[in-house]
Amino acid sequence: MEQSRESGFLFCNLCGTMLILKSTKYAECPLCERTLDAKAIINKKIAYTVTAEDIRRELGISLFGEKTQEETELPKIKKACEKCQHPELVYTTRQTRSADEGQTTYYTCPNCSHRFTEG
Ligand SMILES: [Zn+2]
Ligand SMILES: [Zn+2]
Structure with a gap:
Protein backbone atom coordinates (compact mmCIF):
# COMPACT_ATOMS: atom_id res chain seq x y z
CA MET A 1 0.00 0.00 0.00
CA GLU A 2 1.17 3.44 -0.84
CA GLN A 3 1.68 5.84 1.99
CA SER A 4 -0.06 9.14 1.45
CA ARG A 5 2.41 11.61 0.08
CA GLU A 6 -0.53 13.75 -0.96
CA SER A 7 -1.83 14.47 2.51
CA GLY A 8 -3.57 17.72 3.22
CA PHE A 9 -3.94 18.99 -0.31
CA LEU A 10 -7.61 19.45 -1.00
CA PHE A 11 -9.82 22.42 -1.51
CA CYS A 12 -13.27 22.89 -0.08
CA ASN A 13 -15.80 22.27 -2.81
CA LEU A 14 -18.08 24.91 -1.35
CA CYS A 15 -15.82 27.92 -0.97
CA GLY A 16 -12.57 26.82 -2.59
CA THR A 17 -10.47 27.41 0.50
CA MET A 18 -7.67 24.97 1.09
CA LEU A 19 -8.66 22.48 3.71
CA ILE A 20 -6.58 22.05 6.79
CA LEU A 21 -5.74 18.52 7.76
CA LYS A 22 -6.66 18.56 11.41
CA SER A 23 -5.56 15.06 12.09
CA THR A 24 -4.95 11.89 10.15
CA LYS A 25 -8.68 11.28 10.35
CA TYR A 26 -10.31 14.45 9.07
CA ALA A 27 -9.76 17.76 7.36
CA GLU A 28 -11.59 20.99 7.98
CA CYS A 29 -12.41 24.06 5.92
CA PRO A 30 -11.33 27.11 7.92
CA LEU A 31 -14.06 29.22 6.33
CA CYS A 32 -17.24 27.22 6.41
CA GLU A 33 -16.03 24.80 9.07
CA ARG A 34 -17.02 21.85 6.96
CA THR A 35 -15.21 18.67 7.86
CA LEU A 36 -14.20 15.93 5.52
CA ASP A 37 -13.09 12.42 6.15
CA ALA A 38 -9.39 12.20 5.46
CA LYS A 39 -9.89 8.83 3.81
CA ALA A 40 -12.22 10.38 1.25
CA ILE A 41 -9.60 12.97 0.44
CA ILE A 42 -6.90 10.46 -0.19
CA ASN A 43 -9.17 8.29 -2.29
CA LYS A 44 -10.15 11.23 -4.47
CA LYS A 45 -6.50 11.92 -5.17
CA ILE A 46 -7.09 15.57 -5.81
CA ALA A 47 -3.49 16.24 -5.02
CA TYR A 48 -2.23 16.74 -8.51
CA THR A 49 1.24 16.32 -9.80
CA VAL A 50 2.72 19.42 -11.30
CA THR A 51 5.28 18.57 -13.89
CA ALA A 52 8.30 20.66 -14.78
CA GLU A 53 6.64 21.25 -18.12
CA ASP A 54 3.61 22.82 -16.45
CA ILE A 55 5.76 25.15 -14.39
CA ARG A 56 7.66 26.26 -17.47
CA ARG A 57 4.45 26.95 -19.35
CA GLU A 58 3.07 28.83 -16.36
CA LEU A 59 6.10 31.05 -16.07
CA GLY A 60 6.49 31.48 -19.81
CA ILE A 61 9.94 30.01 -19.80
CA SER A 62 11.25 27.93 -22.63
CA LEU A 63 14.39 26.16 -21.67
CA PHE A 64 15.69 24.64 -24.85
CA GLY A 65 14.91 23.90 -28.44
CA GLU A 66 13.41 27.27 -29.25
CA LYS A 67 16.05 29.20 -31.06
CA THR A 68 13.92 30.89 -33.67
ZN1 LIG B 1 -15.39 25.98 2.71
ZN1 LIG C 1 28.12 51.89 -41.90
Missing part, protein backbone atom coordinates in the same frame (compact mmCIF):
# COMPACT_ATOMS: atom_id res chain seq x y z
CA GLN A 69 13.89 34.20 -31.88
CA GLU A 70 17.61 34.25 -31.33
CA GLU A 71 18.21 33.72 -35.00
CA THR A 72 16.05 36.61 -36.10
CA GLU A 73 17.26 39.01 -33.45
CA LEU A 74 20.93 39.45 -34.05
CA PRO A 75 23.10 40.76 -31.26
CA LYS A 76 24.24 44.38 -31.45
CA ILE A 77 27.30 46.09 -30.14
CA LYS A 78 28.19 49.70 -29.44
CA LYS A 79 30.86 50.10 -32.05
CA ALA A 80 31.25 52.64 -34.80
CA CYS A 81 31.09 51.56 -38.41
CA GLU A 82 34.45 52.21 -40.02
CA LYS A 83 32.75 53.44 -43.15
CA CYS A 84 29.80 55.62 -42.12
CA GLN A 85 30.44 55.94 -38.35
CA HIS A 86 27.07 54.44 -37.48
CA PRO A 87 27.37 53.83 -33.70
CA GLU A 88 25.79 50.41 -33.46
CA LEU A 89 26.73 47.30 -35.36
CA VAL A 90 25.25 43.85 -35.69
CA TYR A 91 27.78 41.14 -34.99
CA THR A 92 28.24 37.40 -35.12
CA THR A 93 31.14 35.41 -33.79
CA ARG A 94 32.61 32.27 -35.24
CA GLN A 95 35.24 29.99 -33.92
CA THR A 96 37.96 29.51 -36.50
CA ARG A 97 39.45 26.12 -37.18
CA SER A 98 42.85 26.98 -35.87
CA ALA A 99 42.92 27.25 -32.10
CA ASP A 100 45.70 29.86 -32.31
CA GLU A 101 43.53 32.30 -34.16
CA GLY A 102 40.65 31.95 -31.75
CA GLN A 103 37.39 33.68 -32.40
CA THR A 104 36.56 35.90 -35.33
CA THR A 105 33.92 38.57 -34.98
CA TYR A 106 31.95 39.58 -38.02
CA TYR A 107 30.42 43.04 -37.95
CA THR A 108 27.66 44.25 -40.22
CA CYS A 109 26.57 47.85 -40.30
CA PRO A 110 22.76 48.10 -40.35
CA ASN A 111 23.04 51.55 -41.89
CA CYS A 112 25.31 51.09 -44.89
CA SER A 113 25.58 47.28 -44.91
CA HIS A 114 29.35 47.51 -44.67
CA ARG A 115 30.89 44.27 -43.43
CA PHE A 116 34.20 43.74 -41.76
CA THR A 117 35.83 41.24 -39.45
CA GLU A 118 37.94 41.42 -36.36
CA GLY A 119 39.92 38.86 -34.45
Whole structure:
Protein backbone atom coordinates (compact mmCIF):
# COMPACT_ATOMS: atom_id res chain seq x y z
CA MET A 1 0.00 0.00 0.00
CA GLU A 2 1.17 3.44 -0.84
CA GLN A 3 1.68 5.84 1.99
CA SER A 4 -0.06 9.14 1.45
CA ARG A 5 2.41 11.61 0.08
CA GLU A 6 -0.53 13.75 -0.96
CA SER A 7 -1.83 14.47 2.51
CA GLY A 8 -3.57 17.72 3.22
CA PHE A 9 -3.94 18.99 -0.31
CA LEU A 10 -7.61 19.45 -1.00
CA PHE A 11 -9.82 22.42 -1.51
CA CYS A 12 -13.27 22.89 -0.08
CA ASN A 13 -15.80 22.27 -2.81
CA LEU A 14 -18.08 24.91 -1.35
CA CYS A 15 -15.82 27.92 -0.97
CA GLY A 16 -12.57 26.82 -2.59
CA THR A 17 -10.47 27.41 0.50
CA MET A 18 -7.67 24.97 1.09
CA LEU A 19 -8.66 22.48 3.71
CA ILE A 20 -6.58 22.05 6.79
CA LEU A 21 -5.74 18.52 7.76
CA LYS A 22 -6.66 18.56 11.41
CA SER A 23 -5.56 15.06 12.09
CA THR A 24 -4.95 11.89 10.15
CA LYS A 25 -8.68 11.28 10.35
CA TYR A 26 -10.31 14.45 9.07
CA ALA A 27 -9.76 17.76 7.36
CA GLU A 28 -11.59 20.99 7.98
CA CYS A 29 -12.41 24.06 5.92
CA PRO A 30 -11.33 27.11 7.92
CA LEU A 31 -14.06 29.22 6.33
CA CYS A 32 -17.24 27.22 6.41
CA GLU A 33 -16.03 24.80 9.07
CA ARG A 34 -17.02 21.85 6.96
CA THR A 35 -15.21 18.67 7.86
CA LEU A 36 -14.20 15.93 5.52
CA ASP A 37 -13.09 12.42 6.15
CA ALA A 38 -9.39 12.20 5.46
CA LYS A 39 -9.89 8.83 3.81
CA ALA A 40 -12.22 10.38 1.25
CA ILE A 41 -9.60 12.97 0.44
CA ILE A 42 -6.90 10.46 -0.19
CA ASN A 43 -9.17 8.29 -2.29
CA LYS A 44 -10.15 11.23 -4.47
CA LYS A 45 -6.50 11.92 -5.17
CA ILE A 46 -7.09 15.57 -5.81
CA ALA A 47 -3.49 16.24 -5.02
CA TYR A 48 -2.23 16.74 -8.51
CA THR A 49 1.24 16.32 -9.80
CA VAL A 50 2.72 19.42 -11.30
CA THR A 51 5.28 18.57 -13.89
CA ALA A 52 8.30 20.66 -14.78
CA GLU A 53 6.64 21.25 -18.12
CA ASP A 54 3.61 22.82 -16.45
CA ILE A 55 5.76 25.15 -14.39
CA ARG A 56 7.66 26.26 -17.47
CA ARG A 57 4.45 26.95 -19.35
CA GLU A 58 3.07 28.83 -16.36
CA LEU A 59 6.10 31.05 -16.07
CA GLY A 60 6.49 31.48 -19.81
CA ILE A 61 9.94 30.01 -19.80
CA SER A 62 11.25 27.93 -22.63
CA LEU A 63 14.39 26.16 -21.67
CA PHE A 64 15.69 24.64 -24.85
CA GLY A 65 14.91 23.90 -28.44
CA GLU A 66 13.41 27.27 -29.25
CA LYS A 67 16.05 29.20 -31.06
CA THR A 68 13.92 30.89 -33.67
CA GLN A 69 13.89 34.20 -31.88
CA GLU A 70 17.61 34.25 -31.33
CA GLU A 71 18.21 33.72 -35.00
CA THR A 72 16.05 36.61 -36.10
CA GLU A 73 17.26 39.01 -33.45
CA LEU A 74 20.93 39.45 -34.05
CA PRO A 75 23.10 40.76 -31.26
CA LYS A 76 24.24 44.38 -31.45
CA ILE A 77 27.30 46.09 -30.14
CA LYS A 78 28.19 49.70 -29.44
CA LYS A 79 30.86 50.10 -32.05
CA ALA A 80 31.25 52.64 -34.80
CA CYS A 81 31.09 51.56 -38.41
CA GLU A 82 34.45 52.21 -40.02
CA LYS A 83 32.75 53.44 -43.15
CA CYS A 84 29.80 55.62 -42.12
CA GLN A 85 30.44 55.94 -38.35
CA HIS A 86 27.07 54.44 -37.48
CA PRO A 87 27.37 53.83 -33.70
CA GLU A 88 25.79 50.41 -33.46
CA LEU A 89 26.73 47.30 -35.36
CA VAL A 90 25.25 43.85 -35.69
CA TYR A 91 27.78 41.14 -34.99
CA THR A 92 28.24 37.40 -35.12
CA THR A 93 31.14 35.41 -33.79
CA ARG A 94 32.61 32.27 -35.24
CA GLN A 95 35.24 29.99 -33.92
CA THR A 96 37.96 29.51 -36.50
CA ARG A 97 39.45 26.12 -37.18
CA SER A 98 42.85 26.98 -35.87
CA ALA A 99 42.92 27.25 -32.10
CA ASP A 100 45.70 29.86 -32.31
CA GLU A 101 43.53 32.30 -34.16
CA GLY A 102 40.65 31.95 -31.75
CA GLN A 103 37.39 33.68 -32.40
CA THR A 104 36.56 35.90 -35.33
CA THR A 105 33.92 38.57 -34.98
CA TYR A 106 31.95 39.58 -38.02
CA TYR A 107 30.42 43.04 -37.95
CA THR A 108 27.66 44.25 -40.22
CA CYS A 109 26.57 47.85 -40.30
CA PRO A 110 22.76 48.10 -40.35
CA ASN A 111 23.04 51.55 -41.89
CA CYS A 112 25.31 51.09 -44.89
CA SER A 113 25.58 47.28 -44.91
CA HIS A 114 29.35 47.51 -44.67
CA ARG A 115 30.89 44.27 -43.43
CA PHE A 116 34.20 43.74 -41.76
CA THR A 117 35.83 41.24 -39.45
CA GLU A 118 37.94 41.42 -36.36
CA GLY A 119 39.92 38.86 -34.45
ZN1 LIG B 1 -15.39 25.98 2.71
ZN1 LIG C 1 28.12 51.89 -41.90
